[in-house]
Amino acid sequence: xxxxxxxxxxxxxxxxxxxxxxxxxxxxxxxxxxxxxxxxxxxxxxxxxxxxxxxxxxxxxxxxxxxxxxxxxxxxxxxxxxxxxxxxxxxxxxxxxxxxxxxxxxxxxxxxxxxxxxxxxxxxxxxxxxxxxxxxxxxxxxxxxxxxxxxxxxxxxxxxxxxxxxxxxxxxxxxxxxxxxxxxxxxxxxxxxxxxxxxxxxxxxxxxxxxxxxxxxxxxxxxxxxxxxxxxxxxxxxxxxxxxxxxxxxxxxxxxxxxxxxxxxxxxxxxxxxxxxxxxxxxxxxxxxxxxxxx
Ligand code: ADP
Numbered sequence: 001x002x003x004x005x006x007x008x009x010x011x012x013x014x015x016x017x018x019x020x021x022x023x024x025x026x027x028x029x030x031x032x033x034x035x036x037x038x039x040x041x042x043x044x045x046x047x048x049x050x051x052x053x054x055x056x057x058x059x060x061x062x063x064x065x066x067x068x069x070x071x072x073x074x075x076x077x078x079x080x081x082x083x084x085x086x087x088x089x090x091x092x093x094x095x096x097x098x099x100x101x102x103x104x105x106x107x108x109x110x111x112x113x114x115x116x117x118x119x120x121x122x123x124x125x126x127x128x129x130x131x132x133x134x135x136x137x138x139x140x141x142x143x144x145x146x147x148x149x150x151x152x153x154x155x156x157x158x159x160x161x162x163x164x165x166x167x168x169x170x171x172x173x174x175x176x177x178x179x180x181x182x183x184x185x186x187x188x189x190x191x192x193x194x195x196x197x198x199x200x201x202x203x204x205x206x207x208x209x210x211x212x213x214x215x216x217x218x219x220x221x222x223x224x225x226x227x228x229x230x231x232x233x234x235x236x237x238x239x240x241x242x243x244x245x246x247x248x249x250x251x252x253x254x255x256x257x258x259x260x261x262x263x264x265x266x267x268x269x270x271x272x273x274x275x276x277x278x279x280x281x282x283x284x285x286x287x288x289x290x291x292x293x294x295x
Contacts, residue, residue, distance in 0.1 A: 001028050001154055001185050005050070008057030010043055010209075018043035020209040026185050026260060027151055030178065032196035032203035032217075033189040034282060040209040041189040042082060045157050048187070049079045061155060078153030080144045082160050087231070088133025090141050095132060096150065103151045122176055138169025145176060156186045162195065163271040174199055178187040197221075197278040205285045217278050224276035224284070227263060231271045232256040248283040 003026040018040045032089065033041045045053045048059060050070040059066035066073050071268055086116040087095065094117045105111045119125045123144040127135070131285065135143060141161055148156060162170045178199055180186055190196065196203045197217050204214040233241060235257050245261040252258075260274070261267065262284050 001183065003066075003155065003185055004025065004060045005044075005048070005203065006058045006060075007043070008054050008059065010040075010052075010054050018076075018209050019047070021208070022057070022209070022211055023210060024204055024214055026187065027202065028183055028185055028202040030186045030188060030199050033187060033191060033206060034191065034196055034203055035189075035206040036191060036286065038208075039206045041206060042159055043078075043209075045159050045189055047185060049077060049154075049157050050074060051079075064178065065266070072154075076154045077153065078145075078148035078151070078156040079158075080141075080148045080158040080161055080256070082163070084144055086132035086135070086140060086143070086268040089131050091120065091129045091131055092135075092146070093128040095143075096146060100150050103234065105150075114150070118149055122146045123172065130220070137164045137170070138166065138173065141165060141169070141173050145173070149180075154184055156180065156184060161188070161191050162190065164194065188291050193279045193282050204258070205282055207286055207289045212289065213281065217281075220278050221278055224262065224280050226273070228260055228274050228276045228280050229263065229267055229271040230258060230260050230274050231269075232258050238280035246284075246287070248280060248287045 005022055005024045008019050008022040009263055019189060023045060033044065035041050043052070047054050048066060050073050054067060057103065061073060061076065064072055075139065093115060096118060097111055100111045100114055101234070105114060108152045119128045122145055124142055124146065127139065127174050132143065141262060144161070145158070148158070162173060165173060177186060177188065188195070188200065200217060205212045234253070238247070238250065238259070240259060242258060245267060246263060247259050249260045250257050251278070258284070261271070262280065266273065
């Protein structure tokens with residue numbers, strides 16, 4: 001499978017330009033969409049999920065024209081939106097059975113088998129009869145992925161699925177996502193850089209509706225080898241350092257400001273060379289668009 005997005009643009013009626021000339025190629029496997037809030041991630045995902053129109057551009061899923069053949073795309077799609085309501089007084093088992101029926105699984109025995117397997121897969125078998133209203137955040141997200149998996153989707157879109165999950169729930173949820181078939185495209189939007197480095201074979205950074213970077217996380221990190229330096233400074237010195245160096249991120253620890261700068265060749269006065277990470281890739285790209293203090 002391959003999803004090919006070409007020159008996609010979208011401006012909302014209030015004048016906000018959410019997507020500008022977005023071109024991306026997504027192969028099988030997990031693809032991370034990284035960007036600050038308001039970058040356009042949800043707009044892009046909703047457009048791929050055939051839930052909203054683009055102003056211009058095209059999206060192809062193998063030979064399928066996503067923007068036109070919506071019905072066909074929906075048969076191949078599993079979508080977990082950023083926020084979704086659940087009927088509080090219905091059990092997971094009943095709800096999945098209902099959704100499977102809506103998706104065209106008419107035989108009751110086949111449905112029972114399918115729902116049982118899905119519940120097992122998302123580790124909710126023992127809670128299958130509990131009302132959805134009593135589920136924790138992590139359980140709801142796992143239920144959400146179970147409903148998205150009905151019908152064997154080839155393209156799965158999950159929009160910031162870990163917001164509000166505790167670390168253990170987040171881990172469980174990610175193990176589940178990574179265990180999905182290799183022959184599937186999973187698009188995951190997040191603003192957690194670490195999620196992308198752990199999970200995704202490919203990723204893109206988007207900011208203000210534009211793609212700033214697209215590639216493989218490991219390669220992206222390698223490309224910064226020998227270029228990242230750090231130093232602890234006083235808060236009041238930041239402005240001066242920003243004038244002299246490209247400061248890509250700052251972190252306040254015990255009253256000292258730890259800055260990371262990117263440059264070719266060692267800077268003078270007390271900087272220490274450090275191994276780059278994906279956060280450096282992210283911030284060095286984003287810093288070109290936004291004031292580092294507002295990231
Ligand atoms: P992200 O998912 O990266 O946070 P969004 O795609 O939700 O970004 O939003 C991109 C920009 O478009 C933001 O400025 C947001 O306020 C705006 N936006 C999103 N949806 C709408 C809408 N339906 N109408 C108008 N503006 C919108």
